[in-house]
Amino acid sequence: MPAVQVMRSVQVMRSEWTKVRTVASTVWTLSVAAVVTVALGMLISYLSRRDFASMSAEEQLTFDPTFISFAGTSLGQLAMIVFGVLVVSNEYSTGMIRTSLAAVPQRGTFLFGKIAVAAGLSLAVGMVTSFAAFFLGQAVLGPYRAHIGDPGVLRAVFGGGLYMTLIAVFSMGVAAMLRGPLLSLGILMPFFFLISNILGNVSATKKVGRYLPDQAGNRILRVSPLLDPTPYGPWGGLGIMVLWVLAALAGGFLLLKRRDA
Amino acid sequence: MVALTKRYGEKVAVDHLTCAVRPGVVTGFLGPNGAGKSTTMRLILGLDRPTSGRVTVDGRRYDRIREPLKDMGALLEARGAHGGRSAFHHLLALAQSNGVPTRRVHEVLETVGLTAVSGKKVKSFSLGMSQRLGIAVALLGDPRILMFDEPVNGLDPEGIHWVRTLMQSLAAEGRTVFVSSHLMSEMALTAGHLVVIGQGRLLADLPMEEFIRRHSRSYVRLRSPEVERLLDVLHTAGIAVARAPDGALEVAEGDAARLGELAAAHRLVLHELSPQRASLEEAFMRLTARSVEYHSHPGQPGGPAEAARDGAAWGADWKPRKGR
Ligand SMILES: Nc1ncnc2c1ncn2[C@@H]1O[C@H](COP(=O)(O)OP(=O)(O)OP(=O)(O)O)[C@@H](O)[C@H]1O
Ligand SMILES: [Mg+2]
Numbered sequence: 001m002p003a004v005q006v007m008r009s010v011q012v013m014r015s016e017w018t019k020v021r022t023v024a025s026t027v028w029t030l031s032v033a034a035v036v037t038v039a040l041g042m043l044i045s046y047l048s049r050r051d052f053a054s055m056s057a058e059e060q061l062t063f064d065p066t067f068i069s070f071a072g073t074s075l076g077q078l079a080m081i082v083f084g085v086l087v088v089s090n091e092y093s094t095g096m097i098r099t100s101l102a103a104v105p106q107r108g109t110f111l112f113g114k115i116a117v118a119a120g121l122s123l124a125v126g127m128v129t130s131f132a133a134f135f136l137g138q139a140v141l142g143p144y145r146a147h148i149g150d151p152g153v154l155r156a157v158f159g160g161g162l163y164m165t166l167i168a169v170f171s172m173g174v175a176a177m178l179r180g181p182l183l184s185l186g187i188l189m190p191f192f193f194l195i196s197n198i199l200g201n202v203s204a205t206k207k208v209g210r211y212l213p214d215q216a217g218n219r220i221l222r223v224s225p226l227l228d229p230t231p232y233g234p235w236g237g238l239g240i241m242v243l244w245v246l247a248a249l250a251g252g253f254l255l256l257k258r259r260d261a
Numbered sequence: 262m263v264a265l266t267k268r269y270g271e272k273v274a275v276d277h278l279t280c281a282v283r284p285g286v287v288t289g290f291l292g293p294n295g296a297g298k299s300t301t302m303r304l305i306l307g308l309d310r311p312t313s314g315r316v317t318v319d320g321r322r323y324d325r326i327r328e329p330l331k332d333m334g335a336l337l338e339a340r341g342a343h344g345g346r347s348a349f350h351h352l353l354a355l356a357q358s359n360g361v362p363t364r365r366v367h368e369v370l371e372t373v374g375l376t377a378v379s380g381k382k383v384k385s386f387s388l389g390m391s392q393r394l395g396i397a398v399a400l401l402g403d404p405r406i407l408m409f410d411e412p413v414n415g416l417d418p419e420g421i422h423w424v425r426t427l428m429q430s431l432a433a434e435g436r437t438v439f440v441s442s443h444l445m446s447e448m449a450l451t452a453g454h455l456v457v458i459g460q461g462r463l464l465a466d467l468p469m470e471e472f473i474r475r476h477s478r479s480y481v482r483l484r485s486p487e488v489e490r491l492l493d494v495l496h497t498a499g500i501a502v503a504r505a506p507d508g509a510l511e512v513a514e515g516d517a518a519r520l521g522e523l524a525a526a527h528r529l530v531l532h533e534l535s536p537q538r539a540s541l542e543e544a545f546m547r548l549t550a551r552s553v554e555y556h557s558h559p560g561q562p563g564g565p566a567e568a569a570r571d572g573a574a575w576g577a578d579w580k581p582r583k584g585r
Binding site for chain 1: 306353
């Protein structure tokens, strides 16, 4: 990239940083994501510890304390989705998009500058959340806990942060395509909360469900051999999720580029 | 702009518009509701893509300008700010995106009189305050070209006066100022040049003075129970006269005193003898009458009887200017 292009991107990112840190929705969506993920993880960890003795031998053998402490992710990720959607669609719902594009008519620079900043913030929050969920969850699990030095554990905890980030960025791409916050949330929420779960749990559709972004990305959170093996490994799963994210971003970019603002 | 055209589905919002806006003078961009003013402005900013034709700012497409706020500032029609952000942060983010120093944010807040409320959320702003914030955005990069879409919208009389003065002083500094309005009276006070459009088409592009010279002519209305005899008398005296739709007679540039004396000399009864002046607003309405899309009530707007003749002359008089 030529130097002027880099300078322009830096300007846009500084501007987007100011934008993201000066609206209330950023603070509350990200704190809800962190608090819900950690708290729910601790609760499930507590319940698992209590019920461990009554589990079947097979359940005990495949017991994955790391994954248990990430149980809150399923709910916490919804707040990450809201964050990702609002960052982009706020521009449309408030009419800010016209002012923004008048200031930065290079639409690619604008969109990717915005997404880079929001993704960076998601990554920071996601990593802190993931490490907090792990350590607090393990503390609650007590005798059944995993250690950060155990094989695959650090990868899973690190992966947890990446997973949260990718969920948020995927939502940004979808919101860039759909523009409106209600439409975007109305599609993403049921998608992650219902459709993905249904597809993943009905045996007929399970094979397809596995390739959905959240289910594939989820794989990185698991440490112990699966009850139910996937055709991809932890990084392979994350790779599939990255492909989804890239597709959403490409769609968002192409539509933004073409459309009247 | 050259042959600029924008279609939304079947609807042609801007139709082969060609004109150039020059520096050092306030150019009024006039047209009735739905004429395509706001659309033209969005096309200039590259927010909407033209269906055909092109538009450039200083010879460049707007989206090729690296720090556009330093070259051109614009106030658009709809509110363009996140309600949850403070006025200061709104301006700061825009300043940063164009490498404009923070000091300048304070300056423009001062200029538009929002310093005291700069920490308040934009959603708490009144229409007039939002309008001032939009003007602050336009001024932010200290640009040589400014474009305002109905800037006096929602402003109180003091605010309107302030905007007029601001635009004139910006133009006096040698900047290009392009302002839309649908009020001729407003433009008569501020603009030095006029671009009039109707249904997306260019209707006139001429200096304000010329518009006034041509259109704010005076005439004298005469009504008499003996119209035919009055016509004869005027004819004999060599005075050109036109008939208004209501049966009254109108003498362009007539002298009421002389017409009265003439009538008295011939012992004619007059029911009305009144000097009139066609307002610029009427002239504007006549000009756009044929292209007005949304009539509030049917019928032609009023005006002197020679309206039709005068309107026809328009087509021949103006010539589209070559764009850059
Ligand atoms: N995004 C759009 N989609 C469809 N039609 C549009 C769109 N924007 C404008 N139009 C149509 O184009 C025409 C021109 O609209 P525009 O807003 O440019 O008029 P205007 O001159 O600014 O009017 P006003 O004085 O009311 O502000 C109108 O008939 C409008 O309905
Ligand atoms: Mg308009």
